[in-house]
Amino acid sequence: MWWLVRFAYWTGLLLSLSLSACAGDEVDTDLGPKFDDKADLSECAGYDGGHLSGDDLLVLINKGEGQQLAKRWAPRDLVSVDDHLMIPGREATLRLGVLQAYEKLASKAELEMGLDLRIRSAYRSFATQCRTFAYWVDTKGLEHAQRFSAEPGRSQHQLGTTIDITSEALGYENSSGDIEATEYTWLAENAHRFGFALAYPKGEDDTTGYGFEPWHYRFIGHEAALEMHDAGLILETYLLACQNAPTDLQCPQEELAEVIPNDRFIGGMCEAQEDCRTVSSDAVCLDEEDGYPGGQCALPCEASCPDRAGANAVTFCVVHPTDEFVGLCHSRCDDERFPGSGCRDGYSCVEASRPSGSTGMVCLPR
Ligand SMILES: [Zn+2]
DSSP, X not given: OOTTOOOGGGTTSOOOOOOEEOTTTOOOEEOGGGGGGGOSGGGGGGOXXXXXXXXXXXXOOSSSTTOOBBTTOOOSOEEEOOGGGBOTTOOOEEEHHHHHHHHHHHHHHHHHHOXXXXXXXXXXXXXXXXXXXXHHHHHHOHHHHHHHSOOTTOOXXXXXXXXXXXXXXXXXXOOGGGTTOHHHHHHHHHGGGGTEEESSOTTOHHHHSSOOOTTEEEEOOHHHHHHHHHHTXXXXXXXXXXXXXXXXXXXXXXXXXXXXXXXXXXXXXXXXXXXXXXXXXXXXXXXXXGTOTTOEEEOEESSSOXXXXXXXXXXXXXXXXXXXXXXXXEEBOOTTTSTTTSSOTTEEEEEEEOTTSXXXXXXXXX
């Protein structure tokens, strides 16, 4: 927590939230406007989360004891997925290196088979999963929630490396009625070439805890996906073997591309102060108590922000609500980069003032 920053005054902002639920973990249901009036973190109070970090691309996440992500863990390199890769009307984020690998996969699918693969769902935060899970507990009871949704910390989508894939021909849905679709056959045969693994294969319910989900792919790294494929293992058994080393497997960890602050990504997510060093030595890590559930690096400012991205075009010094001499650099809204909202997922475009009095449109957390 950073003592200077309290963003409670923004909680009155219009909230808009699109939630996804998953059966298996994964049938994806847009809960829509029902959630507009309850989009806060109170639903997470009952969920402690686990202790695992998604920094390990091979971390095993499932319904088992201990195989749960930490509440505070979030990817620090999320970027927005371009519209042409998404189903219409949806926005999503993925870790940059994963998005790069997926772009190659999608263009190869088009080249080889004329397929127009689209992402239906990608990164989902711990908080999103809290709201989704709580919704199902409230409306259908705990047993139903555990069957058709994932407890917070137990969804692979929190990793920022996992995607649900569909296409126009599949009605942009993820349905078990489409398991023989060309899209899914091609993915099953080729995804490992691009570092992705099918998480819940057919007939492996007893091992994975989930039914067949031909649309749900997780990036584990190019070499690891090849090794898993060549060893004839499924994701669950491969990750388990890697976790319970020693093993004959290499379990290679791939280093993902780094995000350049203020290039495609703004600010940088953080868990601790040192995570903000790539932004600036002066940057501070704002956390959940400051109103940033995923953690967010920001630069203190008094008038303008340092020119880190050319002509100071993308940042704006926003006055602190209770101290007119203190501000924080925030991203300006950018409709080209984030069509429609002007901001990346989880942020709203609102008018804010500099300490000097001038105003600008910036992205603030919802
Ligand atoms: Zn999924």
